[in-house]
Amino acid sequence: MTAMQNVSLGAHYAVHLPAPDDFAFWRERARGLIQCDVPPDRVSWVEPGGTGDLFALEGPARSEKRLPVPSSNARPVRASKRFLKLARNAALHSDPQRFGLLYRVLWRLQSNPRAMEDSADPDVRRIEELDKEVRRDSHKMHAFVRFREVGDDHYVAWFEPDHHIVRANAGFFMRRFANMQWSILTPRGCIHWDGETMRESGPARREDAPQGDPTEELWKSYYASIFNPARLKVGAMLSEMPKKYWKNMPEAELIPDLIAGAQAREAGMVAAGEREVKTIPESLAAVEQGIAACRDCPIADCGTRAIMGEGAADAPLMIVGEQPGDQEDQQGRPFVGPAGQLLDQCLDHAGIDRSTAYVTNAVKHFKFKWKGKRRIHQTPTAKEVDTCRWWLEAERSLVKPRVVLALGASAARGLLGRTVSVGKERGRPIPLEDGSELWVTVHPSYLLRLEGEACDEQGQLFARDLAAVRARLAELTE
Amino acid sequence: MSSETLREKLEILADAAKYDASCASSGTARKNSLGGKGIGSTEGMGICHAYAPDGRCISLLKILLTNHCIFDCHYCVNRKSSNVRRARFTPQEVADLTLNFYKRNYIEGLFLSSGIVKSANHTMEQLVEAARILREEHDFRGYIHLKSIPEADPELIDQAGLFADRVSINVELPTRSGLSRLAPDKNEAQIEGAMGKTKARIIQAKDERKRFKHAPRFAPAGQSTQMIVGADAARDVDIVGKASTLYKAFGLRRVYYSAFSPIPDASAVLPLKRPPLMREHRLYQSDWLMRFYGYAPGEVAQATEADGNLPLDIDPKLAWALKFRGQFPVDVNRASKEQLLRVPGLGTTAVARILKARRHRTLRLDDVARLTQSIAKVRPFLCTVDWRPTMLTDRADLRALLAPKQEQLELF
Numbered sequence: 001m002t003a004m005q006n007v008s009l010g011a012h013y014a015v016h017l018p019a020p021d022d023f024a025f026w027r028e029r030a031r032g033l034i035q036c037d038v039p040p041d042r043v044s045w046v047e048p049g050g051t052g053d054l055f056a057l058e059g060p061a062r063s064e065k066r067l068p069v070p071s072s073n074a075r076p077v078r079a080s081k082r083f084l085k086l087a088r089n090a091a092l093h094s095d096p097q098r099f100g101l102l103y104r105v106l107w108r109l110q111s112n113p114r115a116m117e118d119s120a121d122p123d124v125r126r127i128e129e130l131d132k133e134v135r136r137d138s139h140k141m142h143a144f145v146r147f148r149e150v151g152d153d154h155y156v157a158w159f160e161p162d163h164h165i166v167r168a169n170a171g172f173f174m175r176r177f178a179n180m181q182w183s184i185l186t187p188r189g190c191i192h193w194d195g196e197t198m199r200e201s202g203p204a205r206r207e208d209a210p211q212g213d214p215t216e217e218l219w220k221s222y223y224a225s226i227f228n229p230a231r232l233k234v235g236a237m238l239s240e241m242p243k244k245y246w247k248n249m250p251e252a253e254l255i256p257d258l259i260a261g262a263q264a265r266e267a268g269m270v271a272a273g274e275r276e277v278k279t280i281p282e283s284l285a286a287v288e289q290g291i292a293a294c295r296d297c298p299i300a301d302c303g304t305r306a307i308m309g310e311g312a313a314d315a316p317l318m319i320v321g322e323q324p325g326d327q328e329d330q331q332g333r334p335f336v337g338p339a340g341q342l343l344d345q346c347l348d349h350a351g352i353d354r355s356t357a358y359v360t361n362a363v364k365h366f367k368f369k370w371k372g373k374r375r376i377h378q379t380p381t382a383k384e385v386d387t388c389r390w391w392l393e394a395e396r397s398l399v400k401p402r403v404v405l406a407l408g409a410s411a412a413r414g415l416l417g418r419t420v421s422v423g424k425e426r427g428r429p430i431p432l433e434d435g436s437e438l439w440v441t442v443h444p445s446y447l448l449r450l451e452g453e454a455c456d457e458q459g460q461l462f463a464r465d466l467a468a469v470r471a472r473l474a475e476l477t478e
Numbered sequence: 479m480s481s482e483t484l485r486e487k488l489e490i491l492a493d494a495a496k497y498d499a500s501c502a503s504s505g506t507a508r509k510n511s512l513g514g515k516g517i518g519s520t521e522g523m524g525i526c527h528a529y530a531p532d533g534r535c536i537s538l539l540k541i542l543l544t545n546h547c548i549f550d551c552h553y554c555v556n557r558k559s560s561n562v563r564r565a566r567f568t569p570q571e572v573a574d575l576t577l578n579f580y581k582r583n584y585i586e587g588l589f590l591s592s593g594i595v596k597s598a599n600h601t602m603e604q605l606v607e608a609a610r611i612l613r614e615e616h617d618f619r620g621y622i623h624l625k626s627i628p629e630a631d632p633e634l635i636d637q638a639g640l641f642a643d644r645v646s647i648n649v650e651l652p653t654r655s656g657l658s659r660l661a662p663d664k665n666e667a668q669i670e671g672a673m674g675k676t677k678a679r680i681i682q683a684k685d686e687r688k689r690f691k692h693a694p695r696f697a698p699a700g701q702s703t704q705m706i707v708g709a710d711a712a713r714d715v716d717i718v719g720k721a722s723t724l725y726k727a728f729g730l731r732r733v734y735y736s737a738f739s740p741i742p743d744a745s746a747v748l749p750l751k752r753p754p755l756m757r758e759h760r761l762y763q764s765d766w767l768m769r770f771y772g773y774a775p776g777e778v779a780q781a782t783e784a785d786g787n788l789p790l791d792i793d794p795k796l797a798w799a800l801k802f803r804g805q806f807p808v809d810v811n812r813a814s815k816e817q818l819l820r821v822p823g824l825g826t827t828a829v830a831r832i833l834k835a836r837r838h839r840t841l842r843l844d845d846v847a848r849l850t851q852s853i854a855k856v857r858p859f860l861c862t863v864d865w866r867p868t869m870l871t872d873r874a875d876l877r878a879l880l881a882p883k884q885e886q887l888e889l890f
Contacts, residue, residue: 178511
């Protein structure tokens with residue numbers, strides 16, 4: 001054993017690393033020591049600034065001199081690929097024991113080349129843990145570094161890593177921001193990229209970094225807006241973004257308020273969309289009682305009364321309008337105002353007896369705005385129509401008409417649940433889920449607003465639609 | 479003034495985009511900005527640049543081009559009949575915002591979607607234009623996810639795939655009846671037709687790249703989709719079945735589940751309640767079982783309860799194991815990889831570690847403890863040289879023993 005010649009038996013060696021992340025240096029020294037058969041318990045590894053070893057009181061220069069030199073024909077040192085991969089990362093950990101651990105496993109690998117495969121071994125497991133923690137720290141650095149613009153396309157960030165990862169991650173930021181000038185300042189050393197070369201410098205302080213960037217306001221707006229208060233999960237956030245990182249992330253200052261307001265925002269949304277749970281009415285009388293008491297949409301607060309449909313309870317034809325108007329509200333019956341009178345005329349003309357039909361509205365209350373002393377009709381919103389659909393469906397399931405005639409787009413929405421174009425859908429039946437069919441045409445009030453030629457033309461189309469319904473009804477009820 | 483309006487628009491259009499669950503930026507082709515004129519890189523794993531208090535990762539700038547929409551889908555905050563505030567970005571504004579955020583390391587890239595304005599084609603053109611500005615004018619090499627509009631011309635969807643890393647089309651609801659009731663303007667055949675075309679285009683591009691080194695990539699991170707959970711009456715069995723059909727038929731990378739969550743000015747058709755977050759979580763777990771643990775969709779269905787839904791108090795893998803106790807305990811030192819993957823509490827990493835370690839030693843219980851997260855959870859289902867669960871696996875109250883303890887409510 002030639003290597004043993006310059007190893008003093010029982011001697012203890014201290015190796016002083018030039019930098020805490022200098023894996024190449026460690027590798028070089030570890031290789032030599034193993035070739036000289038120095039067992040792990042006789043070596044200690046000292047980082048710059050770290051406390052020296054109890055047994056090796058000599059200064060770095062002297063102890064370096066005392067390291068044994070392997071002979072030229074010493075056995076080559078071998079390690080598995082997996083060891084190299086993990087060790088490179090584990091060496092960056094801030095655990096002062098890491099180099100000793102790596103040396104111990106490297107030593108064992110010489111007699112058991114497959115030792116790294118056994119994750120149940122405590123040393124191997126520890127290397128895996130160190131590697132994982134360093135990878136996580138690097139990953140968080142990639143994620144949480146926040147650049148601030150200091151000049152024309154020149155950016156500076158401040159970051160506080162847990163481990164010695166800065167130099168090892170310079171490549172990531174260089175590849176990502178290749179055509180940008182940037183610096184990352186950390187208490188463990190800094191890296192600077194000018195678009196061509198990477199430069200390193202010593203530790204920096206927080207005050208050395210710029211304190212703000214106008215774009216951060218936009219970013220904070222984005223952060224607050226993308227948060228869904230109905231899904232509050234603070235634990236999930238904390239496990240991925242622990243508080244220690246918050247102080248260097250501009251958006252983090254919003255978190256306490258976002259959390260505090262979340263429950264109220266969610267409750268507000270739920271309450272706004274809340275409806276009284278009702279039992280399905282079993283008779284038209286129950287519908288009439290129900291609509292009188294219904295306060296599910298804001299129209300009910302207009303101070304008008306609910307207008308129930310009227311007509312035969314087993315009518316084969318159901319005619320649905322938009323909502324009661326001023327006259328209907330005063331008289332308490334559907335389709336008695338000017339539009340109702342026009343409808344009566346047209347029905348008469350088409351040969352449909354109104355008394356055999358069930359006439360109702362998509363929305364049961366009159367929605368209006370005061371203009372002087374007059375109450376001016378307001379079109380119900382889609383949501384109001386959808387809300388009232390509950391009652392219309394109840395009427396339809398009780399009356400069971402064969403044919404439903406919707407007058408206007410609101411009525412059609414009340415029956416279909418979606419907005420359709422009257423112009424496109426008129427003149428042909430649309431099958432409904434219960435097997436009946438829907439015919440869509442314009443509302444008679446539309447005809448009242450037209451003048452001259454347009455009025456005649458639309459009047460004819462309306463008459464044609466009614467005639468088609470009459471014919472279809474005759475076919476179905478024969 | 480102009481920055482004020484930009485900020486308002488960002489608030490409206492980010493708020494409108496937050497119901498899309500996907501924020502992934504992983505699994506695309508490796509790119510970096512060396513030798514280019516711009517910035518950006520994608521290196522394997524996705525990076526989550528921040529987490530919102532809802533626990534969700536913020537990896538991409540996820541916004542809509544506009545929240546104006548001619549569709550009226552009841553579950554959607556942007557539907558035509560909703561009275562939310564509306565706003566609209568130009569493609570240039572989107573590109574500038576993306577670059578400004580990217581340069582400060584806030585994001586991995588852009589996830590751009592849109593309400594339908596004017597027509598499907600017009601909307602799709604605008605989406606593609608934003609991606610084109612980023613890629614061609616700024617040589618941006620970060621991640622881009624574009625939402626395809628199924629009604630748009632195939633040529634436009636094609637262009638989207640050439641600029642984007644990932645394209646996606648949401649199926650939204652697992653059943654056809656749910657779709658026709660809640661999304662009356664959408665059409666299942668059209669959505670699946672567009673997904674089929676995208677799949678064919680992805681396969682074609684992969685094939686071309688095998689022959690020609692410089693053939694253009696098409697959506698290298700594949701396509702994904704999203705289903706809303708809890709808006710219609712679909713059961714977990716239906717959802718899991720639909721998801722596995724989608725994975726098979728369209729080679730999807732991911733199916734995302736989005737618990738239907740309260741929105742401002744909700745539709746009268748869909749009463750609001752708290753989002754079913756735990757149900758969503760169980761569905762994701764079942765998704766993992768199918769993708770990484772070798773469970774067939776029918777086996778996930780076996781884990782459901784009588785009502786066709788997965789149990790909420792325990793995870794689907796444990797539910798399956800409790801139903802099929804005859805398959806346990808498995809011997810850690812002899813069992814096959816497939817058998818080990820079925821042990822509740824053993825993940826893919828732990829199984830890989832066990833397989834490697836047992837070549838070197840006969841595993842004892844404390845060896846297994848070192849290799850897994852929680853020995854208490856796995857113990858009833860496996861044996862080692864020094865451990866047999868004997869009675870444990872047969873105990874009637876095993877479920878109660880293993881289910882997470884109900885936390886007692888504090889006085890408020």
